Amino acid sequence: MDEPKGTKPRTSWPRKALLILGFLFALAVIALVAMAVSQNKPLPKNIKYGIVLDAGSSHTNLYVYEWPAEKENDTGVVHQVEVCKVEGLGISGYSQDPEKAGLSLQHCVKRAQEVVPEQQHRETPVYLGATAGMRLLSLQNRSIADRVLSAVKKMLRSSPFNFQGARVISGQEEGAYGWITINYLLGNFKQPGWRDFLPHLRSSTGTSGALDLGGASTQITFVPDQEATESQENSLHFRLYGKNYNVYTHSFLCYGKDQALRLKLASDLQSTRNGSLLDPCFHPGYLRSMNISDLYTNPCIANGEQPLPFTQLHLRGNGDYKRCRMTIQKIFNTSHCPYSSCSFNGIFLPPLQGEFGAFSAFYFVMNFLNLTTEKSPVPLDKVTSTVETFCSRSWHEVKAEFPKVKEKYLSEYCFSGTYILSLLENGYGFTMEKWQSIQFLGKIGSSDAGWTLGYMLNLTNMIPAEKPPTRPLSHASYVGLMVFCSLVLVAVLLLGWLTFHRPKCLQKGLI
Numbered sequence: 181m182d183e184p185k186g187t188k189p190r191t192s193w194p195r196k197a198l199l200i201l202g203f204l205f206a207l208a209v210i211a212l213v214a215m216a217v218s219q220n221k222p223l224p225k226n227i228k229y230g231i232v233l234d235a236g237s238s239h240t241n242l243y244v245y246e247w248p249a250e251k252e253n254d255t256g257v258v259h260q261v262e263v264c265k266v267e268g269l270g271i272s273g274y275s276q277d278p279e280k281a282g283l284s285l286q287h288c289v290k291r292a293q294e295v296v297p298e299q300q301h302r303e304t305p306v307y308l309g310a311t312a313g314m315r316l317l318s319l320q321n322r323s324i325a326d327r328v329l330s331a332v333k334k335m336l337r338s339s340p341f342n343f344q345g346a347r348v349i350s351g352q353e354e355g356a357y358g359w360i361t362i363n364y365l366l367g368n369f370k371q372p373g374w375r376d377f378l379p380h381l382r383s384s385t386g387t388s389g390a391l392d393l394g395g396a397s398t399q400i401t402f403v404p405d406q407e408a409t410e411s412q413e414n415s416l417h418f419r420l421y422g423k424n425y426n427v428y429t430h431s432f433l434c435y436g437k438d439q440a441l442r443l444k445l446a447s448d449l450q451s452t453r454n455g456s457l458l459d460p461c462f463h464p465g466y467l468r469s470m471n472i473s474d475l476y477t478n479p480c481i482a483n484g485e486q487p488l489p490f491t492q493l494h495l496r497g498n499g500d501y502k503r504c505r506m507t508i509q510k511i512f513n514t515s516h517c518p519y520s521s522c523s524f525n526g527i528f529l530p531p532l533q534g535e536f537g538a539f540s541a542f543y544f545v546m547n548f549l550n551l552t553t554e555k556s557p558v559p560l561d562k563v564t565s566t567v568e569t570f571c572s573r574s575w576h577e578v579k580a581e582f583p584k585v586k587e588k589y590l591s592e593y594c595f596s597g598t599y600i601l602s603l604l605e606n607g608y609g610f611t612m613e614k615w616q617s618i619q620f621l622g623k624i625g626s627s628d629a630g631w632t633l634g635y636m637l638n639l640t641n642m643i644p645a646e647k648p649p650t651r652p653l654s655h656a657s658y659v660g661l662m663v664f665c666s667l668v669l670v671a672v673l674l675l676g677w678l679t680f681h682r683p684k685c686l687q688k689g690l691i
């Protein structure tokens with residue numbers, strides 16, 4: 181039969197409803213996605229800045245840190261955006277002319293003014309912490325040390341930043357802040373979240389020890405296994421992000437690598453008659469002369485040994501690693517220990533525990549010798565043989581291979597490599613196996629490993645004792661989850677409707 185003309189086939193009701201539903205569904209999806217995208221658009225950042233000057237014995241570094249203001253108390257949000265190396269001596273080196281210590285900082289303070297936006301200069305805190313060089317100068321002459329500090333204070337006060345103080349920090353603080361810095365940067369203070377319910381998945385301490393080697397002092401800091409400490413002066417207690425940490429720390433004044441070399445030379449000099457010294461810690465063919473008085477005008481040496489009847493020391497290298505190690509060994513006194521275990525000089529040291537991050541000169545020296553790797557640590561015997569081979573090379577050859585390296589640094593890598601091995605192996609007792617737990621670190625992310633970041637975090641109260649209250653989900657995860665749940669809900673409703681009100685178009689025979 182012919183269809184009557186002019187009449188179109190009529191769309192059935194269920195089909196219409198299906199179309200409307202489909203349209204609404206698409207609209208809902210678009211709206212949800214649009215909402216998710218617009219809600220998660222990053223807001224303009226409110227960045228804060230902080231400046232710390234590390235006035236070390238060998239030189240001063242200025243660090244600029246930044247962090248998002250709204251995340252101030254989270255862990256791992258502060259990072260370094262600038263480091264400026266102050267030219268010339270460390271501030272303790274200006275004892276003859278203290279005003280110059282202040283002037284020496286000028287260039288780096290200007291650099292910080294360029295890095296921090298001008299409108300934030302006045303609110304940006306600046307701190308200066310002086311370490312072992314100034315500790316030694318204070319022991320030697322308190323009033324000169326005060327004059328040097330006054331000069332740097334005057335300089336920083338005249339800067340556009342918010343000056344918060346310049347002081348000599350103790351060896352204990354230096355060790356503790358170094359430990360806080362590396363654990364903060366490594367994310368070791370982050371709350372494990374769901375892992376809280378599975379404590380067996382966490383290591384006993386969850387932190388990394390810190391080894392810092394400066395020019396005039398060296399620090400070792402870690403969380404030991406044993407609960408009770410035998411020496412209160414080496415013990416610190418922290419509560420950070422809701423967790424307690426009992427930390428062991430010790431700072432050896434005079435055992436930074438520059439002072440350790442002086443100790444060694446002063447000890448070697450005792451057995452010479454005329455001031456000439458065949459030194460196994462320098463390359464064959466290397467010559468150096470120095471005033472004996474320079475060696476003795478120093479509290480590290482002045483007390484112990486007798487001044488000598490000659491004025492000049494003439495040193496000649498012969499590059500013999502084994503003998504070098506023997507001469508260095510003499511500066512570690514291991515003859516007495518009033519505790520169950522000691523490092524040297526009668527200082528308490530509990531059994532080494534966990535991983536260690538070694539930085540400053542530990543890193544500079546190992547990095548120069550190509551003994552730092554991101555992956556597995558270089559085994560101790562390989563490190564020893566590398567240092568041994570390096571020491572035996574002639575000075576002429578070494579200088580020709582590294583013409584751009586500062587002569588002071590280059591000439592001392594043999595001594596420094598050997599000293600590091602003596603200190604870690606004989607001083608602290610890192611055995612072949614324990615050596616594998618040391619990682620030599622220069623930077624962690626964009627930030628230098630050192631005490632300055634921990635110092636600033638502490639002084640700006642950026643590390644809370646208690647875990648800050650947090651929402652279980654981030655904003656992005658929350659919106660994502662809402663979108664997902666809504667889609668599932670719509671799909672379920674649609675399916676339900678299709679099942680119970682089966683539209684005619686979906687019934688057998690009609691499709």
Ligand SMILES: Nc1nc2c(ncn2[C@@H]2O[C@H](COP(=O)(O)OP(=O)(O)OP(=O)(O)O)[C@@H](O)[C@H]2O)c(=O)[nH]1
Nearest residue numbers: 236237238239311312394395396397436540541544
């Ligand atoms: N090879 C090398 N050595 C460096 C470098 N910077 C510093 N040193 C040397 O490494 C040693 C330690 O340097 P730092 O960690 O800056 O020591 P510091 O902070 O001045 O000294 P402390 O006050 O004892 O902490 C010193 O003997 C420096 O002369 C570097 O870039 N390369």
Ligand SMILES: [Ca+2]
Nearest residue numbers: 236311394540
């Ligand atoms: Ca230092």
